[in-house]
Amino acid sequence: MPLLKNGQIQDDTWVVVSEQDTLPSGDILVPLSQLDAGIGQKNGREGRLGVVLASGDEVESLRNFVSQLDAVEVVFPVFRDGRGFTQARALREHLRFAGDIRASGHILPDQYEFLLRCGVTDVVLPEGADVAAWERAHKAFTVAYQPSVQNERAEGFALRRRLF
Amino acid sequence: MPQTPHPALSVGRYSYDAVDKAFLKQRIAQFRDQVARRMSGELTEEEFKPLRLMNGLYLQLHAYMLRVAIPYGVVSSSQMRTLAHIAERYDRGYGHFTTRQNIQFNWIKLEDTPEILELLAETEMHAIQTSGNCIRNVTADQFAGAASDEVLDPRVYAEILRQWSTLHPEFTFLPRKFKIAISGSPRDRVAARFHDIGLKAHPGKDGRTVFEVYVGGGLGRTPVVGVKLCDDLPEEHLIAYLEAILRVYNAFGRRDNIYKARIKILVQALGAEKFLEHVNAEFAAMDKARYKLPESVVEDIRARFGAPVFLPPEDAAEKLAHQRKADQEFDAWVNTNTHQHKQPGYISVTVSCKPPGGIPGDVTAEQMNVLADLADQYSFGELRITHVQNVVLGHVRQDALYALWKTLQTYALATANAGFITDIIACPGLDYCSLANARSLPISQKISERFSSPELQREIGTLRLNISGCINACGHHHAGHIGILGVDKRGQEAFQITLGGASDQSEVSIGQILGSALSEDETVDAIARIIDTYLASRKAGEQFIETCRRLGNALFKDAVYASA
Numbered sequence: 001m002p003l004l005k006n007g008q009i010q011d012d013t014w015v016v017v018s019e020q021d022t023l024p025s026g027d028i029l030v031p032l033s034q035l036d037a038g039i040g041q042k043n044g045r046e047g048r049l050g051v052v053l054a055s056g057d058e059v060e061s062l063r064n065f066v067s068q069l070d071a072v073e074v075v076f077p078v079f080r081d082g083r084g085f086t087q088a089r090a091l092r093e094h095l096r097f098a099g100d101i102r103a104s105g106h107i108l109p110d111q112y113e114f115l116l117r118c119g120v121t122d123v124v125l126p127e128g129a130d131v132a133a134w135e136r137a138h139k140a141f142t143v144a145y146q147p148s149v150q151n152e153r154a155e156g157f158a159l160r161r162r163l164f
Numbered sequence: 165m166p167q168t169p170h171p172a173l174s175v176g177r178y179s180y181d182a183v184d185k186a187f188l189k190q191r192i193a194q195f196r197d198q199v200a201r202r203m204s205g206e207l208t209e210e211e212f213k214p215l216r217l218m219n220g221l222y223l224q225l226h227a228y229m230l231r232v233a234i235p236y237g238v239v240s241s242s243q244m245r246t247l248a249h250i251a252e253r254y255d256r257g258y259g260h261f262t263t264r265q266n267i268q269f270n271w272i273k274l275e276d277t278p279e280i281l282e283l284l285a286e287t288e289m290h291a292i293q294t295s296g297n298c299i300r301n302v303t304a305d306q307f308a309g310a311a312s313d314e315v316l317d318p319r320v321y322a323e324i325l326r327q328w329s330t331l332h333p334e335f336t337f338l339p340r341k342f343k344i345a346i347s348g349s350p351r352d353r354v355a356a357r358f359h360d361i362g363l364k365a366h367p368g369k370d371g372r373t374v375f376e377v378y379v380g381g382g383l384g385r386t387p388v389v390g391v392k393l394c395d396d397l398p399e400e401h402l403i404a405y406l407e408a409i410l411r412v413y414n415a416f417g418r419r420d421n422i423y424k425a426r427i428k429i430l431v432q433a434l435g436a437e438k439f440l441e442h443v444n445a446e447f448a449a450m451d452k453a454r455y456k457l458p459e460s461v462v463e464d465i466r467a468r469f470g471a472p473v474f475l476p477p478e479d480a481a482e483k484l485a486h487q488r489k490a491d492q493e494f495d496a497w498v499n500t501n502t503h504q505h506k507q508p509g510y511i512s513v514t515v516s517c518k519p520p521g522g523i524p525g526d527v528t529a530e531q532m533n534v535l536a537d538l539a540d541q542y543s544f545g546e547l548r549i550t551h552v553q554n555v556v557l558g559h560v561r562q563d564a565l566y567a568l569w570k571t572l573q574t575y576a577l578a579t580a581n582a583g584f585i586t587d588i589i590a591c592p593g594l595d596y597c598s599l600a601n602a603r604s605l606p607i608s609q610k611i612s613e614r615f616s617s618p619e620l621q622r623e624i625g626t627l628r629l630n631i632s633g634c635i636n637a638c639g640h641h642h643a644g645h646i647g648i649l650g651v652d653k654r655g656q657e658a659f660q661i662t663l664g665g666a667s668d669q670s671e672v673s674i675g676q677i678l679g680s681a682l683s684e685d686e687t688v689d690a691i692a693r694i695i696d697t698y699l700a701s702r703k704a705g706e707q708f709i710e711t712c713r714r715l716g717n718a719l720f721k722d723a724v725y726a727s728a
Contacts, residue, residue, distance in 0.1 A: 058415075080214055080297070082337025086414045089334055094449050108207075110198065110215060117333035130206065140194045143187050145330040146403075147454050156183050157464040159328060159403070159457075 002131075003102075004112075004123040007138060009131055012124060014071065014102070016052060029073050029102075032057050039068055050100070055083040059090040066097045074120070076105035085118045092119035092149040109137040113163070117148040139164070173470035175544040176309060176558065177238040178323040180288045181468070188285040191292060191331075195219050196278045218298060218336070220291030221277060225598050228272045231294040232284060234549050236304035236322035236346075237265030241536040241545040246287045248532035254280055259532070261517060261525040263589060263640060264343070265303050265549040266294055270596050292330060297338045299329035299410075303345045305353045306550040310512045310558040312504040315366045316373060318348035320466045321402065324457065327465075328403055335410050339417035340425035342410070343382075354551065355667035357381045357390040358643055360427045361409060372459065373399045379409060380431030380439070385635050387642040387674045388428040391436040393443065399462060401447075404455035408446040412439070472544040472559050476509025484511075484562040494569055496618060497580035502565070511562050513543075515555040515572060516579040516587065520616035521609050524590045525553030534575045542568050552589050552628075554582065584621040585629055585695070586612045589640055593633030593650060594657070600633035602650025602657035607631060610688045615695075624695060627708045628666070643667035645709045646694065647675040648687060659687040663694070663720055664712045671713075678717055679725050690724040697723040 003012040014027045023030065023038060026047040030038040031054070038049050050071030051062065062072065072091055074084035084103060091097040103115050104124035112134050115123065125134070144152065144161045152161035173179045180188075195216075202212040220231040232247070239247070247267055251259045254276050255269040262268055272280070284290055294301055302322045309317040325344060329335070335342070345354040346363040356362025358381045368374035375397040381390025397405050413427045416434075431439045477483075488495040503512040515535065518524050527535075535555055539547045542564055543557040550556055560568060572578035581587050588611065591597065593604030608631050615621055630644030634651075641647030647662035658681035665675030682690055697720055702711045712720075 079211065080337055081419055082297075082334070082414055083419075085334040085337065086411055090411075093451055108211060108215075110194070111337070114331075114333040114336060133201070133206070136197060137194075140197075141187065141190050141331070143183055143190075144333070145187075145327045146332055148333055149454075151454070156181065158461055159324075160183060 001127055002125045002129065004125055004131070004134055005121060007135060009125075014048075014050060014073075016073075027070075029071065032061060035062075035065060039065060042068065050102075053087055055081055055087070057087075059087050059095060062091070062097075063095055066091075066095045066099075069097070069099055071100040071102055072097065073102040073104055073124075076103065076107050079106045079108050079111060085114060088115065088118040088120050089149055109133040112137040113141060117144065117150055119149045173468060174240045175470040175472050175546040176319065176548070177235065177240065177469065177546070178326075178465060179468050179470065184288070185285070188288075188290055191219075191290065192278060192281045192285060195281065199274070199278065214296055214337075218293060218296035219277075219281075220294035221272075221274070222295060223598075224270065224596050225594075226596070227270065228274050228277070229268055229270050229596065230272045230277060230280060230291060231262070231266050231268045232289060232291050233294045233301045234266050234289075235301060235326045236308065236319045237306055237549040237551070238308075238319065239547050239549065240287070241539040241547065243287045243289055244532050244536040244539065244547055246283060246289065248529040248536070250280055250283060251529040251532065258526055258528045260523075260592065261527060261549045261553045261555070263551050263553065263591075263638065264294075264301055265306075265551055266301055267549065268592075270592070295341075296336075297340050297342075298336045299325075299332065299338075299342045299344065302326050302329070303343075303354055303359075303551060305347050305349055306514075306548045306554075306556045307353065307503050307512050307558065308348060308548075310503070310505050310507075310510075311349055311351075312506045313351050314349040314506065316348040318346040318363070318365050320462060320469060321363070321365060321373070321375075322346050323465055323469075324402070324462065325406070328406075335414060338410070338414055339419050340422065340427075342413075342427070344406075353668055355640075355643060355672075357672045358383055358387075358640075358667050359390065361406065362390055368396065368398065373462075375399075375402060377405065377409075380428040380436075382426055382428045383637040383640055383642050384426065385423050385637070386426075386428065387637070388432065389672050389674065390428075391431065393436075393440055400457050400459070401452070401455075403457045404450060404452055405443075405447055407455055408443045408450065411446050412442045416442070470544075472546075474507045474510060474559070476507070476561055477563060478509075480509035480561055480563040484565055487566045491566075493580075494566060496622065497569060497578060498565065500580045500584065500622075501578075501582045505559065507559070509562055510559050511565060513557040513560050513565070513568065514550070514582040515557065515577050516581055517554050517577075518581060518587055518612065519576045519579050520586065521613045522576075523605050524588050524608055527555075531575055531577060534571070534577070538568060538571060552587060554587070580618060581621055583626050583628075585615045585624050585627045585646075586621060588612060588629050588631060589644070590631040591633050591638035593631075593639075597633060597638075599636055600650060601635075601652040602633050602659065604631045604633040604639055604648075604650060607648065607650075607659065607684050607687060610684070611691060614688055614692060623699065625707055628668070629691075630665075640667070641665070642674045644675060645712065646691065648691075651681050653681050656683070658683060661687065661690060661694075661724070663717055664709070666709055673713075676717055678721050693723045694720050
């Protein structure tokens with residue numbers, strides 16, 4: 001599936017791996033239950049390691065592993081379920097996670113700017129998605145009304161932030 | 165640096181600058197794009213629905229309804245004229261004030277909405293977050309900045325919260341809607357403990373504001389009185405603390421059942437202590453510098469509020485006293501429909517939108533224009549919508565009150581019933597709403613007619629009567645001294661009565677069901693019997709709610725059902 005990163009469409013090199021004993025080489029995303037195995041096999045395996053957080057998973061469970069992870073994926077079972085926003089923001093703010101945060105699942109372009117402001121870097125788009133709609137969404141607003149983990153610069157007075 | 169208020173700024177509300185105006189334009193362009201994507205099929209109806217709701221657009225039984233935000237209930241005369249124009253041009257000549265101090269237009273065409281939004285934007289209005297599972301319009305005391313019992317004007321904080329919650333990146337897809345109310349008076353006129361978050365503001369030791377924070381209150385299917393989380397939250401942490409509460413809610417609130425998704429259910433499920441632990445842990449862990457609300461920001465926002473310049477003639481109070489003595493009808497209206505002002509020589513006026521037999525909160529375009537003119541003439545161009553669906557002129561000179569009252573009379577806006585049994589709160593009900601089980605408006609009109617005698621209403625005294633057309637409780641029936649709930653009884657519209665609810669006194673309570681549901685006419689008769697019982701049983705000086713609390717429901721139940 002196409003990956004939207006920094007406003008550009010890229011090939012997604014990451015593969016989501018389900019429950020299995022030996023992890024394949026390459027960039028893999030494992031479920032939380034496989035995280036121990038992923039970390040254990042890190043040295044003997046080629047490729048980067050990431051974890052998939054289901055929307056009910058707590059970000060705190062990654063606290064001891066963040067330094068060993070290259071990516072975390074937050075999943076939106078349906079676009080109305082906004083838990084992924086809180087997970088992404090907590091990864092940045094509480095765990096100081098500096099790697100890629102991916103968003104996958106059912107997401108609308110109208111949510112793109114919110115995702116970015118919560119710390120998401122990459123969005124896994126459905127096949128055939130209209131990239132123009134995502135570009136428009138990114139440029140829709142020049143100002144936001146509250147601080148975010150992106151630490152945008154102030155716009156005039158109050159809590160307003162300049163988006164671009 | 166804090167700025168001094170500009171005399172040209174609109175009184176009682178925040179005036180937009182170029183950045184705010186540009187933002188509104190961008191929001192409208194985004195909505196146009198969303199409508200176009202829905203038309204092209206790029207968005208499914210399921211996907212479009214929450215997006216249009218977040219811009220205040222509902223699909224009701226017969227047409228679209230557009231709910232326009234009136235932040236903290238304050239609207240300027242020029243904004244009111246815009247609302248009148250919209251009522252005339254795009255609706256059927258009237259609008260409907262809501263319990264969240266907003267206005268709804270019930271007969272809107274989808275294709276007209278971007279144009280309406282542009283008209284609204286010209287006078288610094290919008291429909292952002294008047295619906296949807298996000299932070300809704302923040303409500304405040306209708307006598308803010310005027311009431312003699314107020315310790316500070318809460319509207320600057322309501323505006324700060326409005327701005328902070330606007331398109332909040334993290335809290336726009338919450339488990340369910342989220343309502344905040346704020347009061348700056350020890351006398352709670354905002355029903356703070358029936359909100360997801362209720363704030364009571366007062367000055368702290370250093371002169372900066374501190375907040376009492378209540379959480380998890382609400383009506384709806386499961387009425388709950390909110391619990392206190394915090395006694396003395398400093399101003400600088402207001403945003404951080406609210407972020408913490410909403411983070412806990414967004415992460416842990418239920419999403420499997422729409423009826424169990426409000427924060428009150430989470431607070432109940434965890435217990436207040438455990439919930440508080442979560443909030444405190446989040447608050448302790450967060451980057452305080454990032455979410456700090458500096459004094460300078462508060463003062464910068466305050467500086468964009470216009471302030472009235474009070475110049476009362478020395479004999480204003482004397483003149484009013486004389487006019488009251490000379491005209492009994494006027495005197496009765498002053499007794500019920502005014503509120504004591506902090507500034508000598510001034511008074512606040514409640515303009516009743518509930519004439520005998522009328523529909524609560526409905527106001528015609530003509531009345532809106534009259535109200536705008538009266539606001540310009542008598543109250544610094546400022547109007548407030550109240551959560552009981554009336555209009556307040558906040559700052560009226562006492563010596564001008566008589567002339568104001570005379571004009572209100574001409575336009576059926578001088579009913580002397582504020583706080584009385586005919587000052588009914590009612591939701592739109594089955595006449596408009598697709599959720600309703602019963603029609604709220606006809607029964608409301610019948611009760612209003614039944615008790616229309618001014619003498620009888622005065623005899624009954626203070627009584628809050630609230631009507632909801634279904635269990636979702638938009639008419640706040642649980643919080644009424646008398647509540648009426650529309651239900652479906654074997655395919656027929658019927659009404660359940662509750663007694664003993666209260667939201668605006670020191671003692672907050674939830675009304676208890678009196679007995680089985682009755683037909684519309686039986687219900688009106690039942691209310692009459694309840695009132696007769698009260699009048700026969702009350703002690704001297706006792707109000708209805710006090711008699712209710714002293715006697716319990718049994719006596720009233722007998723009165724209603726023994727002969728039914």
